[in-house]
Amino acid sequence: MAGRRREYDEDDVRVRPGRSSRPRTRTRPRHVDAVDGFVIAVDRGRYTCVLTGGPDADLPQGGTVTAMRARELGRKSVVVGDRVGLVGDTSGAPGALARIVRIADRTSVLRRSADDDDTTAEGRLERVIVANADQLVIVGSLADPPPRTGFVDRCLVAAYDAGVAPLLCLTKADLAGPEPVLDYYAELDLPYVLVRPDSDLGEVRDRLAGQVSVLVGHSGVGKSTLVNRLVPDADRAVGTVSAIGRGRHTSTSAVALRLPPVGDRRTDPGWIVDTPGVRSFGLAHVSADSLLHGFPDLVEGTVDCPVNCGHRADDPDCALDAWVAAGRADPRRLASYRRLLASWSGIAE
């Protein structure tokens, strides 16, 4: 994580102009003494952060600091993955409360999909749940339950749109081979890893090293099993705001877990962000173009489409049908794209 952008929004700092004779103590503090933190969990207005200042900042160590938002942040939200500036009691002692006074510009955001409840403002909202993720690990089982490529396709759209690199993590490789899934994504150069109960996870850990990786997957695919294998003390790692194993009553929808060091290497093993209860990522903000770019194997097939072609099944001159008929892309991919189009209530054009 070293070397990542750490500029802060400075618009929350109000400095009075002029009056150089003014006693320093009466000017608003600029928080020059703020220390860098990384938000790992959010629970009812309390933010659990780890301190990331210092030369060994990204190595597994240290405790956590509980913080609240400073009023001067206004309406800006703070989410898991945010890089923040902290002041106040950052000792991490029991009962100590620090204040978040700055939020760094985000390199990426992932939004959860709106709740099905469109009768409330909350229910219609696609809230940002993770900031600054580098990688989206799409966890899917090869059997029991069978692969759901529609879900993977949806995640790919979210990943490409957010500028987050996708990694396909295929679990239960002891029950079925990966060929059907890999065949479906043959045109994509999608990186993937296979997981079975007896695999040592070395390749997975290599891919997670130095990254902030968000894990998403359907119920039953083995995501919890994988998280617990990767971070054996996951429950302890997030302390009192743990979302793991809790039901739907928790307000926490993401939690960052520090991966243990690999051997005696002094390199950053990375972070995983588990997303308990997140069924899928919101795509309402995604433009029609971005939706298509989640299907890179189809993009070239649209060059012969009429201007303003919607690429839907009932668009008579859509060139994608001919593209697929000519064997240039898998017809199942086109069907998946059109299913997504049909369910997509995009607002951005």
Ligand SMILES: Nc1nc2c(ncn2[C@@H]2O[C@H](COP(=O)(O)OP(=O)(O)OP(=O)(O)O)[C@@H](O)[C@H]2O)c(=O)[nH]1
């Ligand atoms: N055969 C086999 N079974 C596995 C593997 N990984 C997990 N399982 C089993 O699959 C079942 C579901 O695993 P979980 O880890 O609970 O799945 P999950 O994705 O976290 O599902 P939720 O807890 O419902 O969100 C459990 O019975 C696991 O023991 C695997 O690689 N191979």
Ligand SMILES: [Zn+2]
């Ligand atoms: Zn078209």
